[in-house]
Amino acid sequence: MGTEEGGKEESVELFCPSEEEIERWMARAFDMAKEALENGEVPVGCLMVYKDKVVGKGRNEVNETKNATRHAEMVALDQVLDWCWRSSLDVKSVCERIALYVTVEPCIMCAAALRLLNIPVVVYGCRNERFGGCGSVLDVSSADLPHTGTQFKCISGHRAEEAIDMLKTFYKQENPNGEKQNHSACLFFLLLTLHFQNV
Amino acid sequence: MKRWKGSPCDVDSWVALPVLSDEQSQDVELVEVFAAPILDKKETSRLVRELNSLCPLRGLQHVKRVRPCREKPHPLEVLVCLVSDVPQMQVVSIDSLLPSGGVNCNGLGEPFVVKVPARAPLTRPQFELASQHWPTSFHEDKQVTVALRGELFSRHQKERMHAYMASAVTAARDGGMAGMEAIGAVVVDPKTERIIAVGHDCRCKHPLHHAVMVVIDLVARSQGGGVYGFDSYPACRFTSASSVQTEAQTENGTQPYICTGYDLYVTREPCVMCAMALVHSRIGRVFYGVASADGALGSKFKIHTQKDLNHRFEVYRGVLSRECEDLNSMNDHIKKDRGE
Ligand SMILES: [Zn+2]
Ligand SMILES: [Zn+2]
Numbered sequence: 423m424g425t426e427e428g429g430k431e432e433s434v435e436l437f438c439p440s441e442e443e444i445e446r447w448m449a450r451a452f453d454m455a456k457e458a459l460e461n462g463e464v465p466v467g468c469l470m471v472y473k474d475k476v477v478g479k480g481r482n483e484v485n486e487t488k489n490a491t492r493h494a495e496m497v498a499l500d501q502v503l504d505w506c507w508r509s510s511l512d513v514k515s516v517c518e519r520i521a522l523y524v525t526v527e528p529c530i531m532c533a534a535a536l537r538l539l540n541i542p543v544v545v546y547g548c549r550n551e552r553f554g555g556c557g558s559v560l561d562v563s564s565a566d567l568p569h570t571g572t573q574f575k576c577i578s579g580h581r582a583e584e585a586i587d588m589l590k591t592f593y594k595q596e597n598p599n600g601e602k603q604n605h606s607a608c609l610f611f612l613l614l615t616l617h618f619q620n621v
Numbered sequence: 622m623k624r625w626k627g628s629p630c631d632v633d634s635w636v637a638l639p640v641l642s643d644e645q646s647q648d649v650e651l652v653e654v655f656a657a658p659i660l661d662k663k664e665t666s667r668l669v670r671e672l673n674s675l676c677p678l679r680g681l682q683h684v685k686r687v688r689p690c691r692e693k694p695h696p697l698e699v700l701v702c703l704v705s706d707v708p709q710m711q712v713v714s715i716d717s718l719l720p721s722g723g724v725n726c727n728g729l730g731e732p733f734v735v736k737v738p739a740r741a742p743l744t745r746p747q748f749e750l751a752s753q754h755w756p757t758s759f760h761e762d763k764q765v766t767v768a769l770r771g772e773l774f775s776r777h778q779k780e781r782m783h784a785y786m787a788s789a790v791t792a793a794r795d796g797g798m799a800g801m802e803a804i805g806a807v808v809v810d811p812k813t814e815r816i817i818a819v820g821h822d823c824r825c826k827h828p829l830h831h832a833v834m835v836v837i838d839l840v841a842r843s844q845g846g847g848v849y850g851f852d853s854y855p856a857c858r859f860t861s862a863s864s865v866q867t868e869a870q871t872e873n874g875t876q877p878y879i880c881t882g883y884d885l886y887v888t889r890e891p892c893v894m895c896a897m898a899l900v901h902s903r904i905g906r907v908f909y910g911v912a913s914a915d916g917a918l919g920s921k922f923k924i925h926t927q928k929d930l931n932h933r934f935e936v937y938r939g940v941l942s943r944e945c946e947d948l949n950s951m952n953d954h955i956k957k958d959r960g961e
Contacts, residue, residue: 488846489838490879490901496829503827513828530924531897535829538894552931555897559929560922562893569915570892 437542438575439471439521444545447471447523448580452547454479455525455588462595465588468494468524470502470541472516478502495524495532499539517541525585527578530555533562537571545577547585632779634943636771637908640919640936642926645743645765649750651736653704654678657715657729658695659687664728668699675723676702683741685756700755701732744769768937782908785809785886786941788819790910793832793888793948795856796821797955803948805856806832806887808840808880811905817843817883818859823851833887833895837880837902844877880904888945890916890938896924900932907936910945 439447447469454467458481470478480497484490502520506513517539522528525547528536533555536544544556544563555562556576564573659665669686678684678700687699701718715726738751741759745766748759767773774782785807793805804822809815818839823830830849839859841847851857862877880902888910891899896917899907907918907925917924918936925936 483848486846487841487848488844488879489841489848490903491834491837491898492848499829500827529897529901531894531901534892534894534897538828538892552929553897555893559927560893560924565893565921567893567915567921569913570894 529553548582637937639768652739659697661728893917
């Protein structure tokens with residue numbers, strides 16, 4: 423029993439996407455974000471990849487559902503669960519081999535959800551200074567939370583500048599008259615992000 | 622639910638206490654300062670004036686410069702300067718502490734080290750502890766003081782809170798009976814005193830359907846949105862917003878917006894995911910029964926007081942604590958039955 427568990431842990435430890443995979447899947451995530459931007463939606467691209475196959479992808483659905491928790495990652499996680507149930511696969515053993523590719527750092531809520539589902543690796547573009555759960559506001563990804571799933575590894579900074587530019591464009595067009603104050607605050611934080619990342 | 626309602630002694634069985642920020646709940650931190658006795662009381666106002674202008678105590682605006690002494694030969698003591706501002710030396714004399722030619726040390730005795738509170742007290746308990754070390758000024762937030770005494774809520778309010786949490790406990794039991802973790806949640810509009818949504822943990826069906834996530838989606842459904850159907854769980858229900866809208870709301874044309882202005886009652890302290898979901902949903906206040914090990918509204922984090930986040934809210938714990946605690950033993954049984 424003990425050795426079995428040890429072996430399992432080791433395989434999770436070794437599970438990490440290659441440079442080539444990161445390049446390829448992040449390009450897909452950026453295409454999604456661009457498409458969202460062209461449709462006037464929050465430009466965040468998000469993909470869940472299992473054995474070189476997309477098993478979940480999401481876009482922000484907060485407005486149409488009136489549910490503020492419908493971030494792209496939560497939508498994508500629902501698709502992963504559906505896929506597991508349809509394929510009669512064990513959720514935990516699938517999730518342990520999934521990498522999330524997302525253009526912006528997941529927020530605190532989404533980071534906790536990723537932990538609860540034992541997703542081991544998250545590859546993201548730019549930091550999320552307002553809500554980030556992988557170190558920007560709180561570090562949920564590596565916090566000592568024994569009852570909140572498993573910690574995950576973050577690979578950050580991939581095409582960060584581009585991700586920020588898209589968010590800036592979005593908040594500019596969303597908010598030409600400064601109607602929604604939190605959006606102008608967001609623009610301010612994004613500019614700060616840009617500044618601190620020395621890009 | 623009938624069991625709890627109206628019985629007058631019940632609301633005395635629990636106390637709702639505020640979950641304050643770390644700054645408000647931490648122990649009093651002390652810093653070393655040189656003080657000296659004032660031997661001649663007539664020199665006091667001159668000494669304080671000269672010391673205040675020439676040796677200001679950086680960051681210690683909250684401590685009083687002078688304290689009266691009882692049971693000592695001299696009547697008063699005055700703070701001279703921070704120990705950290707003085708270069709290390711073997712013998713400290715009053716002359717060496719004062720800038721030459723600045724302060725006339727007539728009437729001052731030989732210096733000694735005292736510990737004074739490093740930060741301004743934010744709550745009455747902090748103030749009382751701080752004052753034991755050195756007289757300290759305090760700008761009291763009366764609501765926090767009353768809340769810390771457990772006396773913030775009137776009897777009527779406590780009866781309402783009791784009824785709401787009792788609904789959450791009932792929902793938790795129903796969920797437990799259906800094989801879920803026995804955790805329940807209720808969302809209330811405190812202005813109309815109407816329950817908007819009741820839900821329980823549904824994680825057997827979906828690992829992220831914690832009770833809080835369930836009621837957030839039920840509130841969305843009450844406003845014509847929502848993602849999931851919880852129809853197979855009769856204890857998970859909502860009242861649609863149009864049916865509870867007051868005349869004033871209809872006249873103003875104000876629509877309810879996510880959880881703005883609503884209160885949440887939940888039997889157990891929310892986890893990180895649920896706590897942040899409440900930030901995103903702009904919840905008004907949160908009341909919970911008992912703490913949880915990885916809880917994010919007091920135990921592991923205090924997300925509701927996090928300065929960098931765009932929405933903060935009040936949190937109170939202890940509502941119906943005994944009944945909520947009992948749910949934990951129900952959970953232990955469920956886990957045992959499942960062989961976990
Ligand atoms: Zn998120
Ligand atoms: Zn939760």
